[in-house]
Amino acid sequence: MRQYGNxxxxxxxxxxxxxxxxxxxxxxxxxxxxxxKHNALSxxxxxxxxxxxxxxxxxxxxxxxxxxxxxxxxxxGNEINEDWGQRGPGYRRFSxxxxxxYGTDMTYGRLGFSQALSRSSKITIxxxxxxxxAAAYFMIATKCDFVIAAPDARIGALEARFLGPAGAVSxxxxxxxxxxxxxxxxxxxxxxxxxxxxxxxxxxxxxxPEAHLEKETGTFAARLARRPSGxxxxxxxxxxxGEGLLDSHLPVMPGLLLSHFFQTEPDELQFWKAVKAGGVxxxxxxxxxxxxxxxxxxxAGPKA
Amino acid sequence: MxxxxxxxxxxxxxxxxxxxxxxxxxxxxxxxxxxxxxxGDDDGVRAIVLLAQGRDFCPPVRxxxxxQASLPDIQSAYAGVTGVYQSLAYGRxxxxxxxxxxxxxAGSALALCADFVVMGSSARIQSPFSSVPEASFTLAALIxxxxxxxxxxxxxxxxxxxxxxAAGLANRVVPEGRLRREALGMARSAARMPLDGIAISxxxxxxxxxxxGVGKEFDHAPFYRNALPQAxxxxxxRVSAKQSQPARGRK
Amino acid sequence: MSARIFxxxxxxxxxxxxxxxxxxxRNAFTLDMVRRFxxxxxxxxxxxxxxxxxIRGEGRDLSAGxxxxxxxxxxxxxxxxxxxxxxxxxxxxxxxxxxxxxxxxGLYHRLVHCRKITVVAAKGKxxxxxxxxxxxxxxxxxxxxxxxxxxxxxxxGVDGDIAMLVAAVGLRRARELMFLSATWPAQAAWQYGLVxxxxxxxxxxxxxxxxxxxxxMIMRDGIAAEKQVVLASLAKLQxxxxxxxASVLGGWASNILHRPGEFNFLRELGDHGPGKAIRRSNAxxxxx
Numbered sequence: 001m002r003q004y005g006n007x008x009x010x011x012x013x014x015x016x017x018x019x020x021x022x023x024x025x026x027x028x029x030x031x032x033x034x035x036x037k038h039n040a041l042s043x044x045x046x047x048x049x050x051x052x053x054x055x056x057x058x059x060x061x062x063x064x065x066x067x068x069x070x071x072x073x074x075x076x077g078n079e080i081n082e083d084w085g086q087r088g089p090g091y092r093r094f095s096x097x098x099x100x101x102y103g104t105d106m107t108y109g110r111l112g113f114s115q116a117l118s119r120s121s122k123i124t125i126x127x128x129x130x131x132x133x134a135a136a137y138f139m140i141a142t143k144c145d146f147v148i149a150a151p152d153a154r155i156g157a158l159e160a161r162f163l164g165p166a167g168a169v170s171x172x173x174x175x176x177x178x179x180x181x182x183x184x185x186x187x188x189x190x191x192x193x194x195x196x197x198x199x200x201x202x203x204x205x206x207x208x209p210e211a212h213l214e215k216e217t218g219t220f221a222a223r224l225a226r227r228p229s230g231x232x233x234x235x236x237x238x239x240x241x242g243e244g245l246l247d248s249h250l251p252v253m254p255g256l257l258l259s260h261f262f263q264t265e266p267d268e269l270q271f272w273k274a275v276k277a278g279g280v281x282x283x284x285x286x287x288x289x290x291x292x293x294x295x296x297x298x299x300a301g302p303k304a
Numbered sequence: 305m306x307x308x309x310x311x312x313x314x315x316x317x318x319x320x321x322x323x324x325x326x327x328x329x330x331x332x333x334x335x336x337x338x339x340x341x342x343x344g345d346d347d348g349v350r351a352i353v354l355l356a357q358g359r360d361f362c363p364p365v366r367x368x369x370x371x372q373a374s375l376p377d378i379q380s381a382y383a384g385v386t387g388v389y390q391s392l393a394y395g396r397x398x399x400x401x402x403x404x405x406x407x408x409x410a411g412s413a414l415a416l417c418a419d420f421v422v423m424g425s426s427a428r429i430q431s432p433f434s435s436v437p438e439a440s441f442t443l444a445a446l447i448x449x450x451x452x453x454x455x456x457x458x459x460x461x462x463x464x465x466x467x468x469x470a471a472g473l474a475n476r477v478v479p480e481g482r483l484r485r486e487a488l489g490m491a492r493s494a495a496r497m498p499l500d501g502i503a504i505s506x507x508x509x510x511x512x513x514x515x516x517g518v519g520k521e522f523d524h525a526p527f528y529r530n531a532l533p534q535a536x537x538x539x540x541x542r543v544s545a546k547q548s549q550p551a552r553g554r555k
Numbered sequence: 556m557s558a559r560i561f562x563x564x565x566x567x568x569x570x571x572x573x574x575x576x577x578x579x580x581r582n583a584f585t586l587d588m589v590r591r592f593x594x595x596x597x598x599x600x601x602x603x604x605x606x607x608x609x610i611r612g613e614g615r616d617l618s619a620g621x622x623x624x625x626x627x628x629x630x631x632x633x634x635x636x637x638x639x640x641x642x643x644x645x646x647x648x649x650x651x652x653x654x655x656x657x658x659x660x661g662l663y664h665r666l667v668h669c670r671k672i673t674v675v676a677a678k679g680k681x682x683x684x685x686x687x688x689x690x691x692x693x694x695x696x697x698x699x700x701x702x703x704x705x706x707x708x709x710x711x712g713v714d715g716d717i718a719m720l721v722a723a724v725g726l727r728r729a730r731e732l733m734f735l736s737a738t739w740p741a742q743a744a745w746q747y748g749l750v751x752x753x754x755x756x757x758x759x760x761x762x763x764x765x766x767x768x769x770x771x772m773i774m775r776d777g778i779a780a781e782k783q784v785v786l787a788s789l790a791k792l793q794x795x796x797x798x799x800x801a802s803v804l805g806g807w808a809s810n811i812l813h814r815p816g817e818f819n820f821l822r823e824l825g826d827h828g829p830g831k832a833i834r835r836s837n838a839x840x841x842x843x
């Protein structure tokens with residue numbers, strides 16, 4: 001069977017995605033451990049996450065699953081400059097066949113960590129601090145049952161600024177979670193929202209200062225895990241059935257696959273050229289040089 | 305007992321004990337469904353206020369098992385097309401519900417189906433999904449948005465009136481003493497629309513709700529009723545006589 | 556007289572602006588203005604220099620809605636018999652709603668299908684069409700003091716799409732506009748999710764421009780592709796069904812029969828003229 005990734009990324013993945021389980025409390029943890037890259041997910045990391053979720057699903061001891069990240073950020077999304085053999089020798093682009101294979105594996109198949117999350121029969125909780133961008137936003141945060149965020153977390157489709165929104169607006173789940181306007185604002189401005197705003201908009205269930213985030217998330221998960229497992233399973237199946245009736249599933253893949261064929265015009269940032277010259281970090285620096293525009297209006301809360 | 309009083313085009317339906325509805329009492333369910341249908345058919349009624357007597361709109365109740373009610377009876381009283389929940393969600397008139405004190409079980413399931421909810425400032429509303437198979441997730445998600453609905457259901461934490469207002473579940477929060485007056489005021493406001501206008505607006509709403517799967521979810525209620533005991537959640541009326549664990553109290 | 560709908564372009568910033576320019580009538584839309592607005596959108600769609608379209612009103616308001624003086628002539632066109640019968644035919648009524656608003660040539664359909672990012676500067680009255688411009692655009696910044704309402708619904712019932720409204724503000728809030736003739740101040744519209752931000756009136760142009768510039772940072776292919784994919788998600792949110800239902804029910808609702816004591820806006824209009832008819836409507840429905 002095809003394995004995505006290269007020798008390095010395949011070798012490193014087990015240490016980059018850690019797993020622990022507390023049989024006493026019924027809480028399991030998937031911990032992203034690639035702090036130097038803000039926990040950007042390589043393809044083998046995603047495959048491992050999907051596999052761990054499936055393991056938890058089959059484990060009767062596990063009732064709640066927390067996903068969190070080590071270092072300055074929860075997760076910056078998928079690794080964007082990864083070579084796992086997607087381009088045939090001598091070709092500049094994906095072939096459509098490669099794109100579709102990767103896309104379906106990602107949406108329904110062995111790389112489908114997002115699917116695995118939304119189909120899990122366990123309570124899933126994401127613990128967010130620092131950056132929670134791109135895939136971490138629309139493939140993890142929107143698929144877990146609970147989002148617990150630090151107040152100053154930076155959540156959103158930040159990659160849209162230089163890679164296009166690519167599914168961040170059309171994602172139906174997001175529209176159902178945030179409302180149509182906020183979904184558009186995040187996708188079309190590429191501006192992040194804070195954990196506090198995520199709480200106000202209904203994406204986050206709780207907002208907890210970073211110093212207490214890990215402990216409180218653990219306590220919260222353990223409390224939920226004490227609910228009778230039959231009841232939790234029943235409620236989860238009610239929710240999954242209800243989501244089915246709402247017909248709110250639109251794979252983000254059409255958007256993501258399209259994005260591999262975006263071309264930049266001469267008056268736009270040549271992001272990939274900048275990546276070639278200075279790596280992703282250099283390209284991000286290049287992007288920052290562009291006029292940011294006046295900061296979008298931050299609405300005041302209700303008047304004190 | 306259900307009483308209806310109609311004055312100036314507003315029908316006020318009052319429940320004497322909402323816990324009967326949580327227990328799927330067939331007679332009580334039919335009485336409420338009838339009251340809603342009757343008011344819906346009456347051209348002299350333009351809006352409905354739904355209230356409950358007592359300190360709590362619907363306090364928690366331990367489900368009891370009774371052998372008397374048959375599933376088809378419960379089905380027709382609660383989940384059927386003329387049952388309680390569908391009569392409310394797809395009713396021909398606007399319904400404003402006033403909630404005081406604790407609201408659980410059937411009270412919360414009604415709150416998802418009513419058009420408007422006013423809550424007393426110390427009221428608290430808890431997810432009905434562990435006890436009421438007709439509770440509508442689709443409505444909960446359309447009202448509160450998806451993640452809030454999930455959180456409410458899975459965490460089982462009751463929402464305060466102010467939290468309910470912020471989540472979009474309650475339209476207004478007022479001191480308990482003003483609950484009835486506020487609900488009546490909203491009903492009067494809705495009653496100013498021409499009767500034909502009300503009719504067409506209800507068609508528009510019904511068309512929309514059906515497109516979101518609300519009706520289909522009511523159709524699934526019998527399956528959920530059957531699944532509840534297997535999940536360790538006793539509820540009245542199910543097809544098979546297969547015994548499950550005895551009723552257990554919640555922590 | 557300058558044009559009631561006019562368009563300006565800043566090709567260097569990739570931003571175009573459509574202005575509703577009828578401040579003396581609180582930017583109420585005439586049927587002609589609706590058509591001109593559609594033409595402006597169509598014109599901008601094909602301009603590759605433009606990534607973002609800003610929609611604004613001249614004067615105090617975004618728009619007070621469809622000009623009530625036009626309401627009577629709404630059904631005149633599209634009827635081959637041209638007003639021979641005392642009542643417009645049902646086909647003329649259906650056609651009017653479809654062509655003006657919800658069908659492929661209609662204003663809201665075009666707005667939803669627009670391939671540029673649309674940003675609205677909401678201020679003053681955002682009623683009827685004004686509110687719908689906010690709803691069917693991508694982003695909205697409101698000035699303090701802006702207010703949002705669908706006053707027409709109290710007269711004839713809900714005869715417009717509600718799928719997008721519920722998707723934006725939730726079912727229970729949507730019903731306030733539908734059944735209670737509610738008027739939302741900017742702060743409430745922000746809290747419910749209809750607008751993205753609220754700023755003091757004087758800062759509105761700058762805030763909208765800042766937002767538009769943020770959007771214009773994104774590459775053209777990215778914008779156009781996402782706006783195309785969004786159509787699939789709007790179909791699943793049942794917005795297409797909402798538009799179809801609006802055409803049908805809108806035409807049907809115009810056959811409303813008033814009972815004694817009910818407020819008949821068209822009759823009030825005939826008896827008292829637009830200004831007084833609106834004041835009497837506000838008093839009847841308890842709007843401030």
